[in-house]
Amino acid sequence: MSKRNFDEARSLLDEALSAEAENFEAKYTLAVLNRAEGQIDQAKALLKALVEEKPDFGRGFQELGLCELALKQEPAAISAFERAVEVDGSLIESWKFLAAAYRRKGDSRAEQAVMQVEFLASLPQELRTVISYLAANRLGDAERLCRYFMQQNKTHVEGMRLMAEIATRTGVFDDAEFLLETVMELAPDHIEAEVQLAHVLLRRQRFHKAHKRVKAIYERDKNPSSQVQALYASVCFGVGENDEAIKTYQEMIRVSPNDPQLRVSLAHIYNATGESPKAVDLFKQAYGLKPDFGDAFWSLANTKSYRFTGAELAAMTECVNAPSTPQIDKTQMQFALGKAYEDSKDYDTAFSHYQAGNTLKRETSNHSKEQLDIRISTQLDVCTAELFERLKDVGHNAPDPIFILGLPRAGSTLLEQILASHSKVDGTMELHDILDLAKRLRGRDKASDPSPRYPRILEELPTERFAQFGQQFIEDTRAYRGTAPYFIDKMPNNFFHIGLIKLILPNAKVIDARRHPMACCFSGYKQLFGEGQEFSCGLEEIGNYYRQYVDLMNHWDEVLPGFVLRVQHEDVIADLEGQVRRILDFCGLEFEESCVEFHKTKRTVRTPSAEQVRQPINKSGVDQWCNFESHLDPLKHALGPDILEAYGITPPA
Structure with a gap:
């Protein structure tokens, strides 16, 4: 196509689409060819279908922008x-157009767009491709290309920042922190790296x-960016x-009254500190500013006490379709719809939404039954009574x-609230x-790895460690x-x-918060966790996880009796x-009435149970x-007969 040999290109695309009618890249290339030929x-039409299929397809939005330019629809x-760079920050042509357009309009965003163009232009092509891979969540491709680049350019600051971003996305926060600390040594004034490091520290x-880091940035910058201000508020x-x-x-x-995310962020603080009405x-207000803002709807549902109106149900239904x-946003609204229909006692419809939300969530899940098996079996093999x-x-x-x-x-948040109500106990997080x-x-x-270094290393460490x-x-x-x-x-x-806890802190107390398996697993299934807990997006997965957890806890009871x-x-x-008396006795604490009246304790609670633990005990949950039992046979199968029998649960059909 670079030689404008359009006929040959179209012939090749026709062949590709004849062989595979839904070939996404071929359809995109055909759209580019159509635009080039006028x-x-x-x-x-092709591009709109493609971005509907993949709303995060940045190149598709960029090509749509070029089409609109051809039609003089600025x-x-x-x-x-704008949508293109929102989903893929590596699209330099989009940034160039936006920089020029913003300048013509006197838009304050022009400076940021120009800076982004200059930044991208300064990067080697390999790193621009890495950014594009990250935007498409192609983490494996991003890591391979970035590692290859860094082998040739070992101290390239932007390459190290991208490696840190990849490490963050894959949960290797130690590596991310180390890389960014190194960047700060090489480039002490690199504000973006310092902000990125602060985000990693927050994740950890x-x-x-x-x-400490963000406050220093905030105080030395007379006009901190909105990103730095939001980060400062978070820390x-x-x-x-x-x-x-x-x-x-x-x-x-x-300053930015039309930013819905700011309102949600502020709302989460109010919710955690007990100011639910605010x-x-x-x-x-947030979904009023952005009608398809799933986070706002799910956050309302996640208060556990909010009841959606008919208009809100209709709005969410329209958005998910x-x-x-x-x-x-669809994922978040599916869970919110599930909660709404459960509240109205339409349990079959509620389950269909929980199921739809979990199906979407599973697409980005990295949970592996095989890896869970390895984690459990290696603990069973290594952590024996003889080892202890x-x-x-030998510990502290x-x-x-x-x-x-x-x-x-x-029920762990409830137990935490009970104990944190004692004068000698600080609640943390x-x-x-x-x-x-x-x-x-x-x-x-x-x-x-079938034989991972941890926990095997516990057998080899010098005892003083x-x-x-x-x-x-x-x-x-x-x-x-605090001071407790x-x-x-x-x-x-x-x-x-x-x-590990027993070895490093032999005098610590450990409390296992246990709940009826069906209640616990289904409650996890219908909860959209912010991150982690990826086993919860399937009934079989969560049932297997519960069973493995019980097996491991039984092992701890056997090798560490009474711990x-x-x-x-x-x-x-x-x-x-x-x-309460039993728990306090185990912890060596005297009984205090405040632990029974835990709901009167004022403290920040950051879990989905925040509002529930501010109420007296009730049996509603x-x-x-049981309202969903007809849908839960896969969960029962996964839990297995021993657990079902122990709790008197009717076996699956």
């Missing part, structure tokens, strides 16, 4: 180019470290400076931590420190504590690492004071799963 209407062209819940919220976070978001909303009002609605006897009391002797773990939606330590011990072994790890945990988590002698780490996934206290959620509901 067949603009045909090109637009407003439509601007809209298309290193709030205080992130706060302030992370370290408990809620008033400062609220003030920052309010000022940003004043949160609800802001969520509704619209081809132009981005997939993430040989390494008895601090009694401070109380770990509450188990599966999500099992779901701390990542144990998970991060396990990742460091695993090294560069892949999750699919365990005490060092324990002391480091105490020091690193001190920033999240004990504190809670409520990371549910720590159940994988109870052996873990199991607290059944239904028992807490039935006998609150009795279970105990048997909700």
Whole structure:
């Protein structure tokens, strides 16, 4: 086509489409050819179908923009180019047009567009391609190309930043942090790298470290960008400076009143701090600004108490059926619709929406049953009674931590609220420190490695390392504590690492928050988690995960008798004071009435149960799963006969 040999090109495309009528790239190339030959209407028709099929297809929007330019429809062209760079920041031709258009209109965004053009023009073509791969979520291709480039250009700052972005996207936060720290050493004034590093620290819940960096940026920049301001508000919220976070978001909303994301971000703070009416009002304002903003609708549903109106149901239904609605928004609205129909007792329709949401969610899930099997089996093989006897009391002797773990939606937030209501216990959050330590011990072994370095390395470490790890945990988590002698780490996934916890902190307390398997699993299935918990998007997957969790917890009971206290959620509901006394006795704490009146404790709660734990105990959620039982045979099959029998659950048909 570069030689304008259009006839030959069209012939090749006809062959490709005859062999595979739905060949996406061939259809896109045909659209480009149509535009080049002046067949603009045909090109637009093809492109509109392509971007409806893939709303994140940046090149398609760029080509649509070029079609609109050919028709002298500048407003439509601007809209298309804006959408193009929104989904793929590497599209330099779109940025060039926008820079020129914004300049002509006196739009303040011209400067940013010019900077982006200059930045992209300065990059080697390989790195522009990496950016495009990242936009298309082709992480494997992005990593391979970026690694190849970095082998030839070992200290290329932008290459290192892209490698850090890839590491962040794949959850290797240690590598991302290291790469960005290195960039900051090579280029101390690289503001974008410093902001990127702060985002990584936030993802790792290193709030205080992130706060220090971002506050320094914020204070030295007399006119911080909106990105820096939003980051500053996030880190302030992370370290408990809620008033400062609220003030920052309010000022940003004043300056940018049409930005729906700012309202949602502010609403989440209000929801976490118990000001639900303010949160609800802001969520509704957000979808008023952007009618297909799935995050606003799901956030309303996720308060657990909001009830959608008929108009809101109709609006969400229209959006999930619209081809132009981005997939993430469709996913969020499917879960919100599920909650809405469940509230109205239309359980079959509710389930259809939960199922649709999980189907969309599964498309981006990396959960692997095989990898879960490896994680469980290696813990069973390595963490034996003999290991713990040989390494008895080698860890740090601090009694401070109380770990509450188990599966999500099992009642752990309630247990945390009960304990955090005690005068000698600080509530914190779901701390990542144990998970991060396990990742460091695993090294560069892949999750699919049949014999991973961790936990095998526990048999080989010098004994003094365990005490060092324990002391480091105490020091690193001190920033999240108040003045109480004990504190809670409520990371549910720590159940994988109870052996590690015992070795580094032998005097810690561990509480297993357990819930009826059908109730727990279905509650997880209908919950759209922000990140992680990818096993929850299928009934078979979540049932298998629960069964494996039970097997591992049984193992911990066998090799570490008495180290873990199991607290059944239904028992807490039935006998609150009795279970509170049992928990406090296990933790070596005197009974305090405030633990029974936990709902009166004012503190920030960042989980989906935030509003529920501010209410007295009620039984409303105990048997909700029964309303959906006709749909749950795959879950029952996955749980297996032993668990079904233990809980008296009717076997699947």
